[in-house]
Amino acid sequence: MTSSFECNEGYVPNSVSSTTRVKNSTIVKPFVYGNTAKYFGKKREEDGHTHEWSFYLKPYENEDPSTYIQRVQIKLHDSYPNPNRVLTKAPYEVRETGWGEFEITVKIYFVDPNEKPLTIFHLLKLFSTDPEVIQSKRHLVNEYYDEMVFHEPSHFFHQLLLNSKPLTEGIYEHETNCLFKPSFICFLTLYFYQLRKKKNKLWKKWKMLVK
Numbered sequence: 001m002t003s004s005f006e007c008n009e010g011y012v013p014n015s016v017s018s019t020t021r022v023k024n025s026t027i028v029k030p031f032v033y034g035n036t037a038k039y040f041g042k043k044r045e046e047d048g049h050t051h052e053w054s055f056y057l058k059p060y061e062n063e064d065p066s067t068y069i070q071r072v073q074i075k076l077h078d079s080y081p082n083p084n085r086v087l088t089k090a091p092y093e094v095r096e097t098g099w100g101e102f103e104i105t106v107k108i109y110f111v112d113p114n115e116k117p118l119t120i121f122h123l124l125k126l127f128s129t130d131p132e133v134i135q136s137k138r139h140l141v142n143e144y145y146d147e148m149v150f151h152e153p154s155h156f157f158h159q160l161l162l163n164s165k166p167l168t169e170g171i172y173e174h175e176t177n178c179l180f181k182p183s184f185i186c187f188l189t190l191y192f193y194q195l196r197k198k199k200n201k202l203w204k205k206w207k208m209l210v211k
Helices: 155-162 184-210
Strands: 026-039 051-059 069-075 084-087 092-098 103-110 118-123 140-151
Touching (some): 026 118, 051 103, 069 092, 084 092, 118 140
Antiparallel strands (some): 026 051, 026 140, 051 092, 069 084, 069 103, 103 118
């Protein structure tokens, strides 16, 4: 019996669109992931928890990644009830409380099963030396930028990657300091991302001219 996760709407195994690759095509999907945390002010009596926290993974740009992402599997510490969380719609987020830091394993599965799942690791951060965070005046933010790079995807998947709808109609923002107080590393990362986008556009124009 085939599970619901093995069947993708619009995907036809062994069809031309699912097996033929789009040559000389590279599509980059930037994303951010990380966690926020806020100190309760003291230990909670019933379980000793000290913080509320949220782990999330979301697109860097305002687009709905569920067009090409089938599911995101988030593995928490085994002490949590149901430590394996499976999310199928963006934004991919888990909210919990706790008292300790641990590594979260995230596995991203794509709509095209021929694309290998992407695994990332994130150390959940709860504690900070920032006085405002310690005094619960603001949240701790621990966020990172990364990219999904699809080289010569299938025709089927190529169309999905290029036809994502906006995730929200309102203002789309991140909590990361990269957008508001750019570090040198953040600057270089975003610079090369924009440069790659321009190169892809120029390559498409060149191919049209030489046809």
